Amino acid sequence: MQNQFKALTLSYKQAPIAVREAVSLNEIGCRNLLDKISEFTNAQDVMVLSTCNRTEVYYSAAQDLSREIIKLIAIEKGFIATKEIASYFQNITDHMQAVQHLFYVSLGLESQVVGDMQILNQVKKAYQWAADADMAGPFLHRLMHTIFYTNKQVFNQTAFFDGAASVSYATVELVEELTRGMADPRVLMIGVGEIGANVCDNFGKSKISNITIANRTHHKALELAQKTNARAIYWENVWEEMAQADVVISSVPGDCFFIGQADIAQLGENAPQFFVDLSMPRSIDAAIEALPNARVYNVDNIRNRATEALTMRMAAIPQVKDIIAEAMTEFNAWTREMAMSPALQQFKSRLEEIRQQELARYTKKLGDSEKELVEAITKNILNKIVKLPALELKAACQRGESEALLEGLSALFNLEEKQEA
Numbered sequence: 001m002q003n004q005f006k007a008l009t010l011s012y013k014q015a016p017i018a019v020r021e022a023v024s025l026n027e028i029g030c031r032n033l034l035d036k037i038s039e040f041t042n043a044q045d046v047m048v049l050s051t052c053n054r055t056e057v058y059y060s061a062a063q064d065l066s067r068e069i070i071k072l073i074a075i076e077k078g079f080i081a082t083k084e085i086a087s088y089f090q091n092i093t094d095h096m097q098a099v100q101h102l103f104y105v106s107l108g109l110e111s112q113v114v115g116d117m118q119i120l121n122q123v124k125k126a127y128q129w130a131a132d133a134d135m136a137g138p139f140l141h142r143l144m145h146t147i148f149y150t151n152k153q154v155f156n157q158t159a160f161f162d163g164a165a166s167v168s169y170a171t172v173e174l175v176e177e178l179t180r181g182m183a184d185p186r187v188l189m190i191g192v193g194e195i196g197a198n199v200c201d202n203f204g205k206s207k208i209s210n211i212t213i214a215n216r217t218h219h220k221a222l223e224l225a226q227k228t229n230a231r232a233i234y235w236e237n238v239w240e241e242m243a244q245a246d247v248v249i250s251s252v253p254g255d256c257f258f259i260g261q262a263d264i265a266q267l268g269e270n271a272p273q274f275f276v277d278l279s280m281p282r283s284i285d286a287a288i289e290a291l292p293n294a295r296v297y298n299v300d301n302i303r304n305r306a307t308e309a310l311t312m313r314m315a316a317i318p319q320v321k322d323i324i325a326e327a328m329t330e331f332n333a334w335t336r337e338m339a340m341s342p343a344l345q346q347f348k349s350r351l352e353e354i355r356q357q358e359l360a361r362y363t364k365k366l367g368d369s370e371k372e373l374v375e376a377i378t379k380n381i382l383n384k385i386v387k388l389p390a391l392e393l394k395a396a397c398q399r400g401e402s403e404a405l406l407e408g409l410s411a412l413f414n415l416e417e418k419q420e421a
Contacts, residue, residue, distance in 0.1 A: 003335070004060045005045065005139070007098040008069055008091055011054035012112055015088040022077065023085055025050035029076055030126065033057070034133040036072045041065050045140035046133075049105070049126040051119065053112050058102055060139060066091040099143065099331070103324045106147045107154055113166045115313040118205065120151055142334060150327040157323065160316040163309025167299065168198035170306040171276060172206050174297065175247050178274050179208065186210045188245040188272070190238060192224050195278050196251035204228040212245070214238045216252075239263070243270040254281040261287040264294065278302065348386050355382055 010023055025033060030048040037046050043059040050056070057069050070089060074082045092098045101110075106123045108115045127144045130136040136144075154160050163173075179185035185208060189200055192215045203211050204227075211230035215221035218234055225232035233241050242248055242259075250259065264271045264285075275296045277284035282298060289296045355378050363371050 003095045004062055005058070005095045005098045005143075006061065006064065006066075006091075006093050007056060007058050007101050008066050008089055009054060009056040009101065010085070010089045011056075011110070013110075014090060019085060019088050020053065020055070022079075023050075023055045023073055024052070025055060025073075025076065027125070027129070031129050031133065033072060033076050034129060034135055036076065037069060038133065038135060040072065041068055044135070045130075045137045046135040047126050047130040047140060049123060051122050054105070054110075056105070058098065058140075060137075064091065064093050066093075096328075096332075099328060100324070102143070103147055103150065103328065107151055107320065107324065108160070109317065109320065113169065114310065114317075115160050115165060117161055120148075123147075138338065139335070143331060146327055146331045150324060153323050153327075154320050158316040158319045159312050160320050162312055163305070165306055165310040165313055166198075167278065167302050167306055168195060168202050170302045170309070171199050171249065171278065172202040172208075174276065174302065174305065175249070175274070176206060176208060178295075179246060182246060184210050185246040186212065186244055187247045187249065188238075188241055189213045189230070190248065190250040190257070190283075191215060191252035191279075192220050193251055196249075197224055199249060199251070199278070200224055200228045200230060203230070212241055214241065216256075242272060243267050245272045247274045247276065248272045248284070249276040249278065250283045251278040252283050253279050254283040257283050258285070259283060259288070260285045261291065264288050265291060276302070347389065348382070351382050351385060355379075 010020065012020065025048065030050055033048050034046060037043055037048075037057070037059065041059075041061065043061045043065055045058070045060040047058045048056070049058070055073070057073075059065065059069070066089065067086075070082050070086050074085070079085070092101055104110045106120055108117065108119050111119050123144075127136065127140075130140065163170075175185075175187060187203070187208060187210065189196060189203075189211060192200065192213060196215075200211065200213060203209075209229065211225075211228070213221045213225050213230050213232050214235055214237070215224075215232075216235050218232065221232040224230070248259070250257070259275070271291065271294065273293055273295065275284045275288055275294070277296065277298045280299065284296055284298075286296055286298070288294050359374065359378065363374055366374065
């Protein structure tokens with residue numbers, strides 16, 4: 001399965017959200033698809049990755065299995081036909097491009113938010129599921145651990161993962177900074193539109209865990225709260241809850257709901273200290289800052305933080321790609337060495353066969369001690385003979401010239417014929 005790695009990918013770059021939802025797989029779906037691929041194809045080193053932004057299958061096979069895999073995805077998702085989704089998939093059949101794509105996806109170069117660190121955890125889970133299904137061979141094991149090590153290099157040597165590069169990430173990062181000296185700070189999230197939901201999702205990865213969600217449509221608040229381990233309240237209790245909060249975040253448009261200076265002044269000592277307005281039009285009165293110990297941040301403040309982080313990450317991309325290129329070079333050298341191992345073993349077996357034949361011919365009249373001595377001498381000779389071509393093949397692998405030497409070795413000792421026999 002050397003040099004036969006492939007990738008089948010559908011992502012936010014090619015597919016609208018409705019299509020991504022249609023093919024998205026949860027853990028059970030990913031595991032089921034692994035079982036189906038194992039049963040109905042000859043693919044090896046298979047890994048299934050599915051997130052909100054992408055559904056991908058990586059595999060090793062001599063032939064292109066993209067049509068078969070798309071059909072299996074359709075079966076798992078309950079489609080009658082695949083015509084609606086097939087055109088959205090990108091099929092990467094070039095070995096090196098597929099390897100590079102997995103590097104880029106795992107390290108966040110292909111993420112909607114460049115440098116998103118969450119994707120690596122999702123890749124690790126996909127790899128674990130592949131291992132659990134016995135679909136990860138030496139090639140995939142080595143590739144994944146190379147990727148994990150490369151991620152550490154990027155983290156330690158570049159600014160690629162620094163800062164929060166989206167409004168929702170930046171909001172959570174800001175709240176973490178503002179509440180750093182507080183014990184178990186209470187955060188009230190008002191509104192669960194797209195940005196509000198994203199903020200709550202990101203709090204799920206934060207140390208801040210005391211999150212309360214309020215929304216006019218209560219069942220939406222309840223669903224998000226259950227998903228993110230938060231607490232949902234009824235809309236009519238929002239002012240009461242505000243008096244208990246340390247931080248108030250609002251993503252409700254200001255023409256629907258407004259937090260005025262007088263409203264907060266009435267709360268007195270119970271007033272929240274920090275207000276984050278993600279609304280458009282704004283729903284938090286900027287004049288609240290005139291009140292003692294109160295601070296107001298708006299979406300522009302947050303966006304500036306995100307833009308600065310994104311600019312820093314974008315500037316680090318060439319350095320990240322250089323680190324990946326170096327890691328791929330080392331990985332490919334290992335792959336070539338793996339390819340030569342069977343030939344070297346066949347070579348050694350052929351020489352051992354010759355050694356045994358000659359020993360059988362000439363040691364019949366020797367005593368036991370003499371036989372042991374001849375056995376030891378001839379074994380040492382054989383190992384030294386094998387060592388020379390092994391070293392030369394390893395050097396040739398580093399130069400990318402091993403194939404010609406392997407062909408010569410096979411021709412000289414009829415290795416392929418012996419293997420068939």
